[in-house]
Amino acid sequence: MRKLHVSTAALAALCLSLAANAKAAELFTLKSATFEDGKMMPKKVANGKMNMANNPNCVGDNVSPQLSWTNTPEGTKSFVLTMFDPEGRAPGGVSHWVAYGIAPSVTGFAEGEVSKPTSNYVGGKSTMGVGFYSGPCTPPNTTPHHYTFILTATDFEPQELPPGLTREELVAKFTWPSTHVKGSTGIVGLFVNPYHE
Secondary structure, three states: OHHHHHHHHHHHHHHHHHHHHHHHHOOOEEEOOOOOOOEEOOHHHOOOOOOOOOOOOOOOOOOOOOEEEEOOOOOOOEEEEEEEEOOOOOOOOEEEEEEEEEOOOOOEEOOOOOOOOOOOOEEOEOOOOOOOOOOOOOOOOOOOEEEEEEEEEEOOOOOOOOOOOEHHHHHHOOOOOOOOEEEEEEEEEEEOOOOOO
């Protein structure tokens, strides 16, 4: 009888573990083939002299990282994608990219795809004043900055919000608790200057 109780308990534990793994596999997730979450991003993603000629901290080629997402939440009509450096220009931070109106059929962007304007999203307005990706220009001799990519699933129609919104203006469209948010996910890439992996 004791053997049966142990086997039943083991079977129950296995079922719970499988259910938890299945649930985790269905989470709304953002990832990148260019860098690992929480790890150093490659030098090429940093902004470059072609965009920021007067900033010696821009040491890269402004190649936007590859980004992809899975398990879109039910009811999603568009996505919002932002990149923010909380340590930049402290205490205010630096908004490197504001994109919204991304159609629910889109599941990612190829490496370099959003380094220039594209019709695949509505361009907002970064701290640099542009509607496309602007890579890091991390100041020298600091700890690595945490470049945070946040993907939000919304119930806004793709063309509902006007172009040119700043991060703050975009956030203001979502009152809390927001009925417009269907889910969110994010990843963090690090960057340091002088560059090293």
